[in-house]
Amino acid sequence: MTQAEGGEQAGRFKGVFSTVKATYIGEGATRRKVMNESYYYVEEMGEGMCSVQALSDKFVPTGPVEEVEREIIESRYVPEPSVYSQKMIPAVKELTKTLAKAERLRKQGNPFTAEFEYSNALKIDETNIRATFGLGLSLLDRGESEKADTVFKQLVQLEDTFHTDNANLFNEFGINLRKNKMFDQALEYYEQAYKISPLDEHLLFNMARTSFEMEDFTRAADYTDKALDIRGDFSEALELQALIDKKLAKLKK
């Protein structure tokens, strides 16, 4: 195998490879084997391992990244340099450009045109996390809660939603769900993240604040206590706790 099929960095290869996989369709007498050619973006990581990510039908790397031994790549995959240079690179450039345009439009306060561009980005890569967040935020900006709900459901399905790399988008989306009074969704959203980061006091505080706005003061108190268990001097949580105590005392009267 050559060192670089599509590109080379510090002696490591990266590029597009293809492999043929057999799938079966139909049932009973009509069951038949179909050979499918799939493309993958492969990057050598070192120590005999490579990262492998499937290419979408628009030739953009999408979905989970798997680690595969270099030996397996060499024996079972076929290098596709022309797919890399003529299809994947232009598609990734197009996606990057579209996303940048969408983000610029949203910053300029043009949520409608930003929404179109985020949708265009998602047409290139349906699981693109930045585009999904962006589309959801644009819809929330203009109070389209029904459509935003479909995006919310997609976001909680995508693993990368709760990745720390997306912390800013994650927070902004949660805040906007709350501002749009989509409290149930906001709470579910934070709860999904909490499963991954149970020691994040900010998440617990956000859950407390959402519960408070839902007027579920008991639950709000529970989340605030948990946030304060993690960081006792968390000033916003202390303020919220005082407010919750007042509400609960009033209810008891």
Added chain:
Amino acid sequence: MAPKETANYFGGFLVSQGELSQEDLDKALKHKEEANRRIGAHAVERGLLAEEQVERIIAEQKNRDKPFGAIALDWGLLTQGQLDQLLFAQTVYSTHLGEVLMDLGILSPARFEALLTEYKRIRDQAEEHVAQSLDRQEDKQVFRAVIGSLENAFVRFADQGLKVLSLAEDMEPTLFRVRVDVRMEIGAAEALTCSHFLPQDFALALAGGFTGKEPERCRKECLLRVEEFFLIMERYLASALEEMGHEVRDSEVRVTKLEPMPDMAGKTCRMLHAVTNAGGFGLQIKKTRSGK
């Protein structure tokens, strides 16, 4: 003062502002219709449903008045996760009129946002005006339900977001051609009658689905189309009244062709002038003791 009568939907607004011609609008709407695929088409494309299953669901929809996804779930053809994916795809792949206009190079993004903002401002103003008109009515909740049902029926019947822009008490003398009574028995001893007095042009436009292809005269087919519209409105109204806690026991729609055409403005009964983007009509709402 009543707000300026604007076109009933964004496309019409753009035409009325001289931003695009009716021909361009028709072209853009056709593009939009072709680009927007139904959820069933997304399901077939993703191999989740066979075309035959989609057709069966659509046929069932006509009987059950339930969304496509709900039937597919009931029949176990889709999981909730798959349905969520399809709804997301529909959100991503749906095309707005504005997007088509920008794609066709008819509007620049900046111009589009500016016009949309202006359109929304006028619409908000109209809504505010209707809210003020409703506040002056004795039974404003019922009025609100009637207005909401008319607007929902407009969307369902003509696939257009027509709005009631104002409800005025000072109605100009008008010659009505069609009267439609929607009568509902509510609760144990009350009846609600909403009488709609339609001038000829409004009745014709309604019969044509506000497409500009209205029939030439108020013939029998025209009256049947008007009745079809009010049967839809009746269902929305019954459901709105039930949400308000009223039990709707019975309801009927009666369409009468008025000949000779009486001038009923403010003479024999208190009537409001409901102004929509597609023209105005007389509206009278009465609550009486039940018993036909």
